[in-house]
Amino acid sequence: MKKFLLLFALILNTFLFSQEFQFEDVIKVDSTITKEELYNRARSWIAKTYKSEKDVMSIEDKASGELTGNGALRYDPQSLYFGVDCARGFINYKINIYVKEGRYKYSIHSFHHEGTRCPGGNIISYGMLTESEKPIKGPKRGWNEVKELAKKDALKTIESLNQAMNKEYEASKDW
Numbered sequence: 001m002k003k004f005l006l007l008f009a010l011i012l013n014t015f016l017f018s019q020e021f022q023f024e025d026v027i028k029v030d031s032t033i034t035k036e037e038l039y040n041r042a043r044s045w046i047a048k049t050y051k052s053e054k055d056v057m058s059i060e061d062k063a064s065g066e067l068t069g070n071g072a073l074r075y076d077p078q079s080l081y082f083g084v085d086c087a088r089g090f091i092n093y094k095i096n097i098y099v100k101e102g103r104y105k106y107s108i109h110s111f112h113h114e115g116t117r118c119p120g121g122n123i124i125s126y127g128m129l130t131e132s133e134k135p136i137k138g139p140k141r142g143w144n145e146v147k148e149l150a151k152k153d154a155l156k157t158i159e160s161l162n163q164a165m166n167k168e169y170e171a172s173k174d175w
Contacts, residue, residue: 019127022109031102038099045164065099087124
């Protein structure tokens with residue numbers, strides 16, 4: 001009976017907690033484009049896109065075709081809600097790019113909001129962003145605004161990556 005209750009609790013837990021807020025896809029490009037060329041394109045794109053101190057590459061493995069890093073997005077609330085100044089801060093996230101012959105995969109995930117301490121108030125940090133409609137803590141309006149900003153930035157990032165992955169790496173050109 002104890003095993004059954006434990007199993008039931010684990011299954012219920014899985015359904016109660018929302019999925020992580022993430023964006024990922026596998027993109028096929030011209031099959032003649034080598035893994036090395038795609039790696040160079042991705043690495044060049046990352047160098048141009050992520051310039052802030054908060055944006056740091058953690059894995060650059062040419063042999064396996066993996067680039068992994070951290071990104072940060074400044075959150076300045078656009079609407080008024082209770083504790084708005086305490087929610088101002090950063091949305092941190094992780095980005096992974098994997099390359100193989102003729103294709104690449106990206107994953108933008110682990111979005112995490114960190115508010116800042118404000119005078120006379122506490123920090124409003126939404127923590128890990130999920131697909132849930134309601135935040136674990138903090139105002140719902142801020143939660144929705146943070147998620148919307150993260151989504152817009154991720155879609156803009158994906159579009160930029162896709163464009164870069166379809167352009168020949170500058171050093172590969174014959175000039």
